[in-house]
Amino acid sequence: MLERIVIPSSVDRRTPPAEIQLWISDARQRIEAFQDRWDRPQIEQFVAADYELVYQSLGWALESQMLIGKRFLEWGCGFAVVSALAGTFDLDVIGIEAEPELLAQGRRLVGEWNADVELIHGNFLPRGGESLADDPTLPSLGHDVPCGYTAVGLELDDFAIVYSYPWPGEDDFHERVFDRYASVGALLMQFCGPNDVRLWRKRG
Template sequence: MLQSISLPRHLDTRPIPASVHAMVHDLRCRIEAFQDRWDIPQIEQFVAADYQLVYQTLDWLRESQLMIGNRFVEWGCGFAAVTLMADALGWEALGIESESVLIEHGRRTVADWCDALREDSAIAPLRPPELWQGNFLPAGAEDLADDPTLPSLGHGSEPVYHRLGLELDDFAVVYSYPWPGEDEFHEQIFDQYAARGAVLVQFCGPNEMRAWRAVSRA
């Protein structure tokens, strides 16, 4: 079962480090340029979240909620902004993305912004966060979907967890940006596969963040 974590009303007034602002501004330009390209196939499933609000939510969760561990995974990391923000907040963060062109962009974000974000948050310069190309759905999770057209389905690539030597229940926090109508599917997967006590954070559209904790098994 999932228990909703009630988020404070004025999350969007929480301070954001200058480096995060600068990265978000830079990524907006890169994403716009990427989406304006006519000479490469468009990745229709890639839509950027409101990164400032995601940062404010993660920062609040980090400060106020008990965590069962330090591993963080971004499902469908795209340009990897959220993976980097989680890293700067002190999580051992990694991103999973099915599209190779987005993995390349994500790696560029890590190369260009990891040090600046860490410097602002006084995070030790260990290995930068890793981005993995593959499927974020654990093996068997597709069977939980009652609609075969959900955008998270049918990516064909193998779940990355066995390559990582980890399972979904090794992560304390999962972040996802589900498409409209797909939120319940992501919640179901999280409920089925995550460790009890782990937290799911979702960006569900403008001004809408949700957070859940996995409690007892359904």
């Protein structure tokens, strides 16, 4: 089962380093330019998170919570902004993304930022994970791409921290997948909307 860990409301007072603030500003500009293009269809499932709040929350979690390891995984990494930010905390970071165009943007970003992260094309759901959904129309379902874990020779239970930005209505699905497949003691961080970062620990 999952245990909710309350992130204090004061977490947004943690001032990110100047370099991180520049990275976040650069990321916002890249994403806005990408979404303003008229020469290709929009990728509706990609929405930018509040990257500053995620960075602040992750920093607090790493300082205040016991970890079972250093591996960090981003589900559906998109532009890989969170993956790149997590890499500044001395974590071993992997991001998995199903959309090739978003993955290309993510690889460009981490390359230009010189971020030490690994980005994988694939499905972030573990094999069998789709069976835990109670709604067949959830955006996390139906990606006809290889399992992302196979590419790196790892499984979900090899990661200490997982980050996701669930589409409205699928946060509980992400929680069920994590609860089923993650290791005991692992952390799940979710960005669920403005001023709403949630943190869970899997208990035995």
